[in-house]
Amino acid sequence: xxxxxxxxxxxxxxxxxxxxxxxxxxxxxxxxxxxxxxxxxxxxxxxxxxxxxxxxxxxxxxxxxxxxxxxxxxxxxxxxxxxxxxxxxxxxxxxxxxxxxxxxxxxxxxxxxxxxxxxxxxxxxxxxxxxxxxxxxxxxxxxxxxxxxxxxxxxxxxxxxxxxxxxxxxxxxxxxxxxxxxxxxxxxxxxxxxxxxxxxxxxxxxxxxxxxxxxxxxxxxxxxxxxxxxxxxxxxxxxxxxxxxxxxxxxxxxxxxxxxxxxxxxxxxxxxxxxxxxxxxxxxxxxxxxxxxxxxxxxxxxxxxxxxxxxxxxxxxxxxxxxxxxxxxxxxxxxxxxxxxxxxxxxxxxxxxxxxxxxxxxxxxxxxxxxxxxxxxxxxxxxxxxxxxxxxxxxxxxxxxxxxxxxxxxxxxxxxxxxxxxxxx
Amino acid sequence: xxxxxxxxxxxxxxxxxxxxxxxxxxxxxxxxxxxxxxxxxxxxxxxxxxxxxxxxxxxxxxxxxxxxxxxxxxxxxxxxxxxxxxxxxxxxxxxxxxxxxxxxxxxxxxxxxxxxxxxxxxxxxxxxxxxxxxxxxxxxxxxxxxxxxxxxxxxxxxxxxxxxxxx
Amino acid sequence: xxxxxxxxxxxxxxxxxxxxxxxxxxxxxxxxxxxxxxxxxxxxxxxxxxxxxxxxxxxxxxxxxxxxxxxxxxxxxxxxxxxxxxxxxxxxxxxxxxxxxxxxxxxxxxxxxxxxxxxxxxxxxxxxxxxxxxxxxxxxxxxxxxxxxxxxxxxxxxxxxxxxxxxxxxxxxxxxxxxxxxxxxxxxxxxxxxxxxxxxxxxxxxxxxxxxxxxxxxxxxxxxxxxxxxxxxxxxxxxxxxxxxxxxxxxxxxxxxxxxxxxxxxxxxxxxxxxxxxxxxxxxxxxxxxxxxxxxxxxxxxxxxxxxxxxxxxxxxxx
Numbered sequence: 001x002x003x004x005x006x007x008x009x010x011x012x013x014x015x016x017x018x019x020x021x022x023x024x025x026x027x028x029x030x031x032x033x034x035x036x037x038x039x040x041x042x043x044x045x046x047x048x049x050x051x052x053x054x055x056x057x058x059x060x061x062x063x064x065x066x067x068x069x070x071x072x073x074x075x076x077x078x079x080x081x082x083x084x085x086x087x088x089x090x091x092x093x094x095x096x097x098x099x100x101x102x103x104x105x106x107x108x109x110x111x112x113x114x115x116x117x118x119x120x121x122x123x124x125x126x127x128x129x130x131x132x133x134x135x136x137x138x139x140x141x142x143x144x145x146x147x148x149x150x151x152x153x154x155x156x157x158x159x160x161x162x163x164x165x166x167x168x169x170x171x172x173x174x175x176x177x178x179x180x181x182x183x184x185x186x187x188x189x190x191x192x193x194x195x196x197x198x199x200x201x202x203x204x205x206x207x208x209x210x211x212x213x214x215x216x217x218x219x220x221x222x223x224x225x226x227x228x229x230x231x232x233x234x235x236x237x238x239x240x241x242x243x244x245x246x247x248x249x250x251x252x253x254x255x256x257x258x259x260x261x262x263x264x265x266x267x268x269x270x271x272x273x274x275x276x277x278x279x280x281x282x283x284x285x286x287x288x289x290x291x292x293x294x295x296x297x298x299x300x301x302x303x304x305x306x307x308x309x310x311x312x313x314x315x316x317x318x319x320x321x322x323x324x325x326x327x328x329x330x331x332x333x334x335x336x337x338x339x340x341x342x343x344x345x346x347x348x349x350x351x352x353x354x355x356x357x358x359x360x361x362x363x364x365x366x367x368x369x370x371x372x373x374x375x376x377x378x379x380x381x382x383x384x385x386x387x388x389x390x391x392x393x394x395x396x397x398x399x400x401x402x403x404x405x406x407x408x409x410x411x412x413x414x415x416x417x418x419x420x421x422x423x424x425x
Numbered sequence: 426x427x428x429x430x431x432x433x434x435x436x437x438x439x440x441x442x443x444x445x446x447x448x449x450x451x452x453x454x455x456x457x458x459x460x461x462x463x464x465x466x467x468x469x470x471x472x473x474x475x476x477x478x479x480x481x482x483x484x485x486x487x488x489x490x491x492x493x494x495x496x497x498x499x500x501x502x503x504x505x506x507x508x509x510x511x512x513x514x515x516x517x518x519x520x521x522x523x524x525x526x527x528x529x530x531x532x533x534x535x536x537x538x539x540x541x542x543x544x545x546x547x548x549x550x551x552x553x554x555x556x557x558x559x560x561x562x563x564x565x566x567x568x569x570x571x572x573x574x575x576x577x578x579x580x581x582x583x584x585x586x587x588x589x590x591x592x
Numbered sequence: 593x594x595x596x597x598x599x600x601x602x603x604x605x606x607x608x609x610x611x612x613x614x615x616x617x618x619x620x621x622x623x624x625x626x627x628x629x630x631x632x633x634x635x636x637x638x639x640x641x642x643x644x645x646x647x648x649x650x651x652x653x654x655x656x657x658x659x660x661x662x663x664x665x666x667x668x669x670x671x672x673x674x675x676x677x678x679x680x681x682x683x684x685x686x687x688x689x690x691x692x693x694x695x696x697x698x699x700x701x702x703x704x705x706x707x708x709x710x711x712x713x714x715x716x717x718x719x720x721x722x723x724x725x726x727x728x729x730x731x732x733x734x735x736x737x738x739x740x741x742x743x744x745x746x747x748x749x750x751x752x753x754x755x756x757x758x759x760x761x762x763x764x765x766x767x768x769x770x771x772x773x774x775x776x777x778x779x780x781x782x783x784x785x786x787x788x789x790x791x792x793x794x795x796x797x798x799x800x801x802x803x804x805x806x807x808x809x810x811x812x813x814x815x816x817x818x819x820x821x822x823x824x825x826x827x828x829x830x831x832x833x834x835x836x837x838x839x840x841x842x843x844x845x846x847x848x849x850x851x852x853x854x855x856x857x858x859x860x861x862x863x864x865x866x867x868x869x870x871x872x873x874x875x876x877x878x879x880x881x882x883x884x885x886x887x888x889x890x891x892x893x894x895x896x897x898x899x900x901x902x903x904x905x906x907x908x909x910x911x
Binding site: 194195196198199200201202203204205207271272274313316317318319320321 | 600615692693694712714715716717719720724736737738739740774777801802803804806807
Binding site for chain 2: 607624627628630631633634635638639640642643644645906907909910911
């Protein structure tokens with residue numbers, strides 16, 4: 001299918017492009033930018049006047065809930081949600097049921113996803129069997145089956161010796177390891193940031209030290225083993241400072257934050273709103289501001305949605321009993337844009353944090369639109385205002401703290417491998 | 426409709442005292458209903474030289490309009506410092522109107538004990554009864570126009586006066 | 593039902609529709625409850641302790657966390673208002689999920705409930721319930737997790753007002769496990785609203801919540817310092833689990849440094865009063881001689897507690 005995207009503002013941060021350029025797609029690839037190739041006759045012309053044309057978004061954490069959690073959401077609904085959000089490549093955490101610790105499970109997931117012909121799915125394999133933190137998984141086999149990195153998702157890995165060995169083993173093959181910095185003992189039973197709000201509301205708390213103590217361990221072991229470590233979902237100012245220091249001292253660690261933590265704080269819990277029960281918890285405004293600054297100065301490499309559909313029954317419970325997590329893949333773009341606007345940064349910076357940078361972390365050839373690249377494209381209207389109505393979200397997860405909020409920036413077209421897979425009606 | 430000027434409360438009180446004097450005795454328990462009835466009862470209690478101490482009732486917990494109007498803001502305490510059982514009770518209120526306040530007072534008194542009898546004294550009777558209740562001692566009858574109320578006031582020197590107010 | 597989103601306890605007339613927390617309640621509503629309770633104290637001293645205010649109304653005691661004491665006082669209070677009382681002890685074990693909180697409440701609402709008295713181990717549960725009940729049902733929080741115990745806070749305020757009068761001239765000390773205490777939080781909110789100028793919390797660091805001073809209190813780790821010249825001493829119960837959770841080494845050491853003995857009480861004003869929400873752990877947070885001594889107002893607290901609960905239920909039912 002030959003597609004001509006005309007009149008759009010092409011923003012491709014990796015290649016330093018921000019200009020009015022037409023884009024030409026054929027045989028699943030970008031065949032030309034600016035001028036049509038000789039003899040190019042489009043089957044479909046997309047009028048991108050007033051729109052931005054950028055690489056398809058790369059989301060580092062989208063829970064598809066398959067296998068095992070089909071009652072919460074299905075591959076179909078969540079993949080649809082992803083492309084509606086302009087996401088063309090996504091990484092899915094290993095905390096499925098059963099966890100992605102067997103090559104067969106990974107192959108099945110990739111196969112099912114491929115059949116839908118929507119976004120490219122990159123499974124993250126389990127670092128330890130059943131995510132229990134005791135035995136290593138067959139990382140090489142899992143990589144052959146399609147895993148691009150290994151993690152524990154939210155499961156704790158308390159045994160530092162196992163952590164050391166896991167990183168050493170991964171380093172042997174140069175496999176990236178993604179880790180959440182949370183000390184399970186210090187975070188035990190906690191559901192909210194240890195601060196003023198948890199004190200007033202009487203919620204069991206998770207102090208910042210739960211993150212910094214674990215982060216310190218991870219950074220030291222990463223340095224010792226030489227493993228490629230990515231810190232998933234930072235939450236505190238102190239944590240950002242530690243990553244900044246480590247990088248300054250030459251440790252090539254990368255990190256990301258979730259969209260909710262770029263905008264919300266403990267104050268948003270209000271009267272025990274379970275939609276603000278997230279992991280890591282929403283921390284103080286100072287922490288949030290430090291995360292935003294870290295994203296701006298590049299200490300924090302990428303922004304992801306940490307998409308976690310949770311059903312009504314598990315959310316409409318007293319705060320500490322509710323299951324943590326929020327649905328968010330459809331909000332990745334507008335929330336990234338909102339961060340950039342509020343930080344007086346241009347669109348290009350916002351797009352960089354959700355395309356080029358996450359692609360680099362995943363180690364995939366995506367997140368850019370040079371000639372010859374796979375035609376994974378997102379076209380969006382940067383001025384379109386829309387209200388977040390949970391019922392209208394494609395995701396089966398309606399659990400969002402942004403319900404009723406007005407967003408700015410809406411995807412109009414999504415192309416994956418040169419196919420128009422989503423078009424806003 | 427221009428009503429007659431309101432009667433003088435102090436004169437009414439004197440007349441009421443005269444009529445009640447022969448009717449009271451050592452076993453008479455006077456009980457005033459907050460707030461106007463209590464002012465009146467205090468004066469009567471002193472003027473009649475009664476032996477049993479004065480009782481007061483706040484009938485807020487017994488009213489029949491609770492579901493519509495809720496609990497009044499400044500509920501006062503009820504206090505019956507004598508034994509109701511076998512007592513010759515006289516309830517005192519300032520204005521007798523529908524009779525509902527008296528009904529509430531009767532119910533409340535019976536939660537304190539079983540009186541020998543209960544009589545009613547009121548400064549004015551404005552008619553408009555909605556229950557079969559009548560006073561034994563009345564200062565005078567008055568007519569009050571629709572949309573108006575009559576209430577007892579007390580000045581800083583303790584002098585009582587009747588006042589008309591718009592509802 | 594339009595509930596003020598800034599304060600979900602109040603209806604559009606600014607009147608109390610639910611009692612969920614003392615935080616954010618206007619002072620005049622607190623005073624209305626205390627004043628109304630005073631009238632009910634009179635009722636509890638009569639032969640016939642009932643008034644017909646809530647006749648025909650159904651009050652459901654929804655206790656997701658067991659408590660015979662609190663449930664009984666609410667039951668007595670409701671019956672003294674002539675209400676019909678139904679007690680539900682809901683066993684919530686983490687293994688058996690069974691019916692959700694909201695399903696339970698929906699089923700009971702269908703049974704013509706007028707009022708739910710809710711006690712739950714999770715902070716915020718009564719808010720969730722209040723958000724989902726029919727407009728004419730009132731919810732009273734009988735204690736939620738560590739968050740609030742408004743009727744206890746109110747009866748403590750009533751007790752203080754009864755013996756000491758003007759809040760604006762008092763120094764009050766709250767001693768013990770502040771971190772886990774819903775009672776302490778409710779007391780602090782009520783005291784600040786009623787104008788108490790000096791509130792001190794006294795306890796070891798492991799039992800003090802983060803940023804507690806932002807609630808408007810002075811923090812003392814030294815009980816001798818903390819009790820100097822106070823007018824009111826409010827002791828909190830210490831639960832055994834605190835020793836198991838590595839927060840404290842032993843009850844003995846706690847008693848030595850944070851238990852209220854006669855010597856320590858002597859540091860307060862000579863006419864200082866001692867409160868305790870009960871049940872007491874004698875020899876752990878309080879010495880028997882103090883608990884039974886002349887400065888203790890612990891027993892009157894119980895009587896006042898019934899009157900306060902009668903006041904709360906009447907005011908809610910009438911709004």
